[in-house]
Amino acid sequence: MRLSAVVGxxxxxxATLAMAQGGKDQxxxxxxxxxxxxxxxxxxxxxxxxxxxxxxxxxxxxxKAGASNKACVDCHDAGSMKGxxxxxxxxxxGADKPVDLxxxxxxxxxxxxxxxxxxxxxxxxxxxAAYVARQSRGMPxxxxxxxxxxxxxxxxxxxxxxxxGQLNLSCANCHDDNAGKKLGGATIPQAxxxxxxxxxxxxxxxxxxxxxxxxxxxxxxxxxxxxxSPEYVDLELYLMDRARGMTIDAxxxxx
Amino acid sequence: xxxxxxxRRAFVAGSxxxxxxxxxxxxxxxxxxxxxxxDVVGEAQIRPGRVTLDIPPLVENGNAVPVTIRVESPMxxxxxxxxxxxxxxxxxQPHVFNAWLGPRNGKAVVATRIKLxxxxxxxxxxxxxxxxxxxxxxxxxxxxxxxxxxVK
Amino acid sequence: MANVLINAPKTVRKGETIELKALILxxxxxxxxxxxxxxxxxxxxxxxFTATWNGxxxxxxxxxxxxxxxxxxxxxxxxxxxxxxxxQWTGDRNFSAEGSVMxxxx
Numbered sequence: 001m002r003l004s005a006v007v008g009x010x011x012x013x014x015a016t017l018a019m020a021q022g023g024k025d026q027x028x029x030x031x032x033x034x035x036x037x038x039x040x041x042x043x044x045x046x047x048x049x050x051x052x053x054x055x056x057x058x059x060x061x062x063x064k065a066g067a068s069n070k071a072c073v074d075c076h077d078a079g080s081m082k083g084x085x086x087x088x089x090x091x092x093x094g095a096d097k098p099v100d101l102x103x104x105x106x107x108x109x110x111x112x113x114x115x116x117x118x119x120x121x122x123x124x125x126x127x128x129a130a131y132v133a134r135q136s137r138g139m140p141x142x143x144x145x146x147x148x149x150x151x152x153x154x155x156x157x158x159x160x161x162x163x164x165g166q167l168n169l170s171c172a173n174c175h176d177d178n179a180g181k182k183l184g185g186a187t188i189p190q191a192x193x194x195x196x197x198x199x200x201x202x203x204x205x206x207x208x209x210x211x212x213x214x215x216x217x218x219x220x221x222x223x224x225x226x227x228x229s230p231e232y233v234d235l236e237l238y239l240m241d242r243a244r245g246m247t248i249d250a251x252x253x254x255x
Numbered sequence: 256x257x258x259x260x261x262x263r264r265a266f267v268a269g270s271x272x273x274x275x276x277x278x279x280x281x282x283x284x285x286x287x288x289x290x291x292x293x294d295v296v297g298e299a300q301i302r303p304g305r306v307t308l309d310i311p312p313l314v315e316n317g318n319a320v321p322v323t324i325r326v327e328s329p330m331x332x333x334x335x336x337x338x339x340x341x342x343x344x345x346x347x348q349p350h351v352f353n354a355w356l357g358p359r360n361g362k363a364v365v366a367t368r369i370k371l372x373x374x375x376x377x378x379x380x381x382x383x384x385x386x387x388x389x390x391x392x393x394x395x396x397x398x399x400x401x402x403x404x405x406v407k
Numbered sequence: 408m409a410n411v412l413i414n415a416p417k418t419v420r421k422g423e424t425i426e427l428k429a430l431i432l433x434x435x436x437x438x439x440x441x442x443x444x445x446x447x448x449x450x451x452x453x454x455x456f457t458a459t460w461n462g463x464x465x466x467x468x469x470x471x472x473x474x475x476x477x478x479x480x481x482x483x484x485x486x487x488x489x490x491x492x493x494x495q496w497t498g499d500r501n502f503s504a505e506g507s508v509m510x511x512x513x
């Protein structure tokens with residue numbers, strides 16, 4: 001299968017190229033829709049602004065925190081998170097609901113470190129998410145094989161296809177029906193979450209998939225869900241399944 | 256000439272667009288840019304050439320536009336690029352940056368990322384140790400991003 | 408602690424021209440942008456970036472609000488002797504940050 005070939009190639013560029021040449025897979029990542037100038041900004045780790053956050057995340061990984069005075073590295077060796085970002089959201093052991101990568105980091109924070117959880121979109125949470133996600137770069141998106149996820153994913157799909165907001169549009173109206181066309185000056189992407197957290201030029205900062213989903217909801221003139229809402233995790237589950245096999249290019253640069 | 260913003264077409268096509276401009280309007284103008292350049296070079300003649308201004312002609316987001324300036328120069332004690340100055344036509348202010356170099360740089364090449372609030376002309380001027388000024392310019396079209404968010 | 412990312416080759420041959428790249432986390436707030444309350448967000452930019460090689464200045468840059476957030480700068484230098492290349496950023500609100508790399512010249 002082409003997937004295994006893609007994994008072997010290692011770099012995002014070669015992988016996406018291989019996928020494009022494969023001919024059958026019509027899916028395109030946001031990377032492929034970007035100008036060469038922005039692709040170069042992403043590809044060069046010494047120029048990709050998201051690497052500032054990865055570097056900070058690497059430092060945080062080793063920093064003791066909370067009542068248990070433990071650092072992430074006390075349980076998880078540096079660099080041991082390979083593949084994790086490729087399979088989340090997932091249901092942590094002992095839980096019955098899925099959490100996304102940021103949610104999982106906060107579970108360690110509260111459960112293991114006995115520290116207060118990081119706020120949604122806080123720099124620390126994004127730093128750690130970027131550090132973890134970077135370790136899956138080049139790997140295919142491989143959602144967790146857990147039948148309990150099916151109902152949450154189905155809810156995510158329903159949300160994706162449901163019209164909402166004052167504009168009465170669904171996610172699918174743009175990202176399935178009109179992907180590749182222009183919205184104003186921008187190319188509508190197929191909405192594959194290959195690169196999160198992303199350094200979005202519009203934000204001039206790193207941000208999570210949740211923040212991106214909120215942007216879309218605001219664009220629809222819908223009331224965005226609260227950051228802690230399970231709707232985001234369900235949408236993320238659906239999007240990751242929809243992008244199954246595509247190559248992780250986190251932390252990505254996007255316009 | 257100022258461009259009307261947003262255009263009606265952009266508005267209709269993208270009622271999804273929340274047109275938050277990165278800057279409040281107007282300030283710098285082509286005249287302001289010319290004046291800013293004169294502030295730096297004085298009355299000296301500015302000649303086109305020797306400078307390559309590498310900037311994408313069409314950018315998806317004006318918040319970070321990669322730009323590289325290369326100047327042909329032996330970069331010796333006797334003949335080198337002393338400074339590279341970059342200006343723009345329409346951002347609130349005409350100055351972008353000034354970089355000072357010398358023979359120690361080996362190559363007169365500087366790269367950075369700049370903000371462009373609107374489609375406009377960008378000008379790079381190189382100042383040599385012999386007191387010459389060389390320049391290059393480029394027109395950049397900046398498209399308005401879809402699905403921006405409210406300022407936090 | 409400022410978050411800076413510097414890239415330079417660790418070992419170079421004497422006389423070689425090398426590329427130096429520096430990134431720093433900074434909002435480069437222009438002072439022209441209205442915030443959520445409609446008031447302009449006050450300007451907060453890096454104004455000056457300098458690089459020295461063993462204490463000798465090799466590059467200097469004056470930035471305006473038109474330099475993008477989280478400024479990236481790349482330039483070149485001739486490797487003359489082993490030592491420390493130090494990068495310094497200063498700006499509004501007494502902002503000051505430093506970073507350095509060691510380069511071995513053989």
